[in-house]
Amino acid sequence: MAKKQRRQNKKQKGKTSAQPHLSTTELENRFHNSLERFAYRPAIKFAKELHRREPDKYQSLLIKALQGLYRELSNKDQTARAATIMEQIKNLGESSATDTIELSLALQNGVILPQHEKIAVGKMAEWESGELTDSDKNVIIDILLIATTLDQPQAAEPVTQPLVTDILAIRNAFKLICDKQYAAATEEVNGIKRNSHLAPWRLLIKGITAFYLGDDEKALTAFRKLPARSTPAELGKAYLFLLKDTETCRQFAKKELFLQKVSLLAADEEVAKFLPRAEILWNTGRYRDSYSKIEPFLLNIDQTGSSLQNRLLRFYYNSPSTMNDDQQQDYIHFLSKKLFSPKNKCPAQLQAAYIRNAALYEETCFEGEEIAVKLWDSFLEICNRIQPASRAFTAAVYAHQAGIFAELQELDQDIVFSPQKIMAAILGDQDDPKLEPIDPHRAEVLYRRAIKTDPDNLEIRLKLLELFEDLGNKAKAKTNRLLDELIRSFPDNKEILTKTGVRCLERKAFPKGLKYLYQAARLDATDNKIKEYIILGSINYAWKLTLADNQKRCRELLAETLPFCVAKGQHLTLSPALLRARWAVFALFHDQVEEGKQELATALTADNSLDPDEVLYFFRLYAGVHNIPKEYLKGSETELNKVFRRVDNLDRLITFTKIILYNNQVSENDTLIKKELSRLIKALKKLTKKITSPKQCLAVVEFAQSHLVDNHKLALAFLRQGQRKFPDDLEIRLVRLSLEMENSRSIPTYKQMDQLNDLIEQAKTTENHRITRKAVELVEHFERKINWHRSFNNFENLYGNDEDYDDDETEEFDDEVVNEVVDEFFDSVAERLPPGASKPPKNWPRRRTRK
């Protein structure tokens, strides 16, 4: 009750606060003070009191205050209240005062009638009179720019003629932009002066033309320069949003009204009705509701549908792959209900898009292959309903189905928890897992089906070949049969000829293999890989002929092979000099000393990219590993001794390291290789301080770390020296750090990890992406190692502290308890397992990462 009384008192007080006791002068002062502070409500009170006393004199003051309040309310979007104020102004009977307000209201309501346009034209006469505020002028310009009935706004006074010209220029510019005449649009507004009221519009037009011409920088600059709160700035906002201007996106991306304008500008009114709402719903995680909003737009999709329809289809149907599991399940379930409900007649395009995504999803699920294959069948069926699918497309779907079963997976998933594996994982020395196709038989059947559907499709046949190759020895016969079949069907295909040739060489069917490779080389004379295969095949065949005492054919073969050699970049297979050196070795094997000497002499000058010392070293090693009698090699040995004594060039020794590693691959003489290694390492050690480039340092380190050499001391010596000479070289630092960390007995130290992280930072700063990637991989590797180490320690701790350990108690351990503890450990280990090495999952569906 008391509350009600208080409210009434307050109301009464409000009503009687017109200050009747104040003098007119005081009221006037207070009115002006209030107006200056933009306090329109008190100003109106004072003005009303003044107006009551002398209506004629103070009517203008009252209108001024009401106009101020009207604008304030309008700016706050309080349209209804603003309209009431407007009524009050009208009731005062001052039409000229209400004109601009009426125009404002028309703009706000979005209904511009011819009478408004007329008023705006009339108001131009007052342009220079000082009666119009800037805000009034903006309203008049806005009306005149979109006026439909006025093609030629008539100027009431000659003084407003430039204004009319400017307005017409802007109107024409918009027309030209819509007709894609961007240059003409810019030209049209060039006449607008900088001090004109339409200067911001000129800037806007320039921004818009720059936008459509693809000059983003210019467009952004223009739009950003537009005066705030002006109509041009409002128009520019949507363009800024389309240009992904950060500030605009941050401020307006969640505002539906703004998004409506963007949709209107970039699409049409129809899209503007649903897309902004769909956007808001999507961004708040209401994916199903968002889809429902756009669904009607997608329902009339057809083959020639608009691009936006296709983009929305792609977005709404491909998005599940970006959602988390729960959201994905929920959304997919919702879509399937929508699409396959008998009540709901959905276009086949949508169904096909859904089925395709579902199939792709199933492919990633554990044991989802069969479901995926069925889904692909359904997909094909639906595609046929839309439009009969071509043979090629049908075959592509079958081949894709085959690919699901041809994918490689780890062979020994069941024995992943063997003690050796766990220890290897702890030490970070896991071997590469053995991989085999998931179901080779199903894959082959499906590939054959695809080939039958589209017999001309080479790609699918090559995929089948790949499947057989993945099976290795198990499908050797099938591989050969398929290759023969391929050669018959595609006699002019370089790739097939090469593959078949190489396979024949592997089977030691040299003449056949070389025949195919010669054919391939004729098809592409620039392919060095084919040449390399030919040379390797010929060398092996020549050695076979040498052993079979068929020297004549051996010579012929080597002579035929010489044209395939390329003297380029110290390539140890392609080099003509080294083929000659080999020829010399084959000749010496049959005691053809003269021929051998002659070939060696030719070899020493046959390749500019190799130094004679390097050719000689190759010859010596090649002869050694082929057990050529020592008396034939005396001369070259003496020469090489001299070379090693005088060598002061690290590059020469680096080539020697390559030669020794190359020859080790064909070695039948371990003693010789060991002896040569020892000599080479000694020579390298002498030249540790002669490093002239990081490349040299890293080449020696690579050699020292090779399986054959495995000499950490040599590697570290060169790395230390390299780091001293090239302290800024990140690769040397990284290799040294990784070597030191690998050699530490247990796990890397914090200091080492910190150094590695510092290195990553430096690599990022210098934008050295290769080093960054390598270093990050190394960090991940060591972090895995540390985690394993920790799990192992936890496992030990499961039994309690050593102090509490009692032998007698362990004897009484129940088997079940032990099993529980071991299971717990295995579970904790399973969580830390690297992807692809997990225990078979208990719950379906569970993700599996394929290799």
Add this chain to the structure above:
Amino acid sequence: MHNPYEILELATDCNDQQARRSYLDKIKEFPPEHFPEHFREINEAYELVKSQEGRFNYQLMDKDPGAASPIDTLRQPQTLAGFRQPPSLPTMREYLKQCMKDR
């Protein structure tokens, strides 16, 4: 990523020659010196659709939503100069009205 068919203005059942023709037309229209970003997109799109195998692979395997949100489907093509189409004059007038209303 943008839809390669949209970038090259190709039908999904196009052949190798049509894809090549369209690619050549596009790189002529958007030379790298003036439209580096668009040129890169055109090249990437062509790599995906230049062979029949590539086209089928894209049609079967595409998992990319192509946009970050529904409104982004509208904005995506606008990020490339060649896709910017001005609205019709009535739509532009309507857009002006909307902006004047909200000012």
